[in-house]
Amino acid sequence: MSEETNEIKLSDIEFRVLQILKEDARMPAAKIAKQLGLSRVTVSRIINSLRKKGVKFTIEAKDKELVAFVVTDSCKSTECYKTISGDFISLIRSNTLNEIENELEKIKPKNVILARSLGKRFVRTSLYCDYCGGKIESEPIIYKRGKKIYYACCNACLNGLKKKLTKLKD
Numbered sequence: 001m002s003e004e005t006n007e008i009k010l011s012d013i014e015f016r017v018l019q020i021l022k023e024d025a026r027m028p029a030a031k032i033a034k035q036l037g038l039s040r041v042t043v044s045r046i047i048n049s050l051r052k053k054g055v056k057f058t059i060e061a062k063d064k065e066l067v068a069f070v071v072t073d074s075c076k077s078t079e080c081y082k083t084i085s086g087d088f089i090s091l092i093r094s095n096t097l098n099e100i101e102n103e104l105e106k107i108k109p110k111n112v113i114l115a116r117s118l119g120k121r122f123v124r125t126s127l128y129c130d131y132c133g134g135k136i137e138s139e140p141i142i143y144k145r146g147k148k149i150y151y152a153c154c155n156a157c158l159n160g161l162k163k164k165l166t167k168l169k170d
């Protein structure tokens with residue numbers, strides 16, 4: 001087997017920056033710097049080095065499948081826009097038409113456009129173990145295999161993951 005495999009070691013400070021980015025991958029370097037008492041330049045350098053190591057801070061989350069754009073006279077959802085003419089457009093997202101219809105009954109909208117989501121959004125998220133699927137609460141074990149990065153929550157999962165990946169290759 002010629003494929004390169006290794007575990008990535010993070011320094012203490014890289015780990016602390018990653019902890020913040022795990023919760024909010026869009027947080028600006030300046031804000032992270034303030035939280036950790038570092039300079040913005042230092043934080044930018046750490047983020048670059050994390051990227052070079054192949055550590056990903058955003059995880060693609062599948063969007064809800066359906067979205068209703070609902071015209072109302074006040075904001076009726078956590079995702080809401082005000083039109084130039086003074087109406088509101090509230091977005092209602094769900095995977096089932098039934099759920100959307102239930103919401104619409106409560107809202108009694110002026111107009112509705114129902115649409116299907118085209119793909120994925122990047123959302124704030126946490127790290128999950130690639131073996132057991134559990135949420136990783138402490139330091140993740142980062143495992144690089146070829147170009148892919150995997151996360152494990154513990155050594156047992158890391159070993160399981162390695163075995164599983166080896167089997168898949170055979």
Ligand SMILES: [Zn+2]
Binds near residue numbers: 129131132133154
């Ligand atoms: Zn696990």
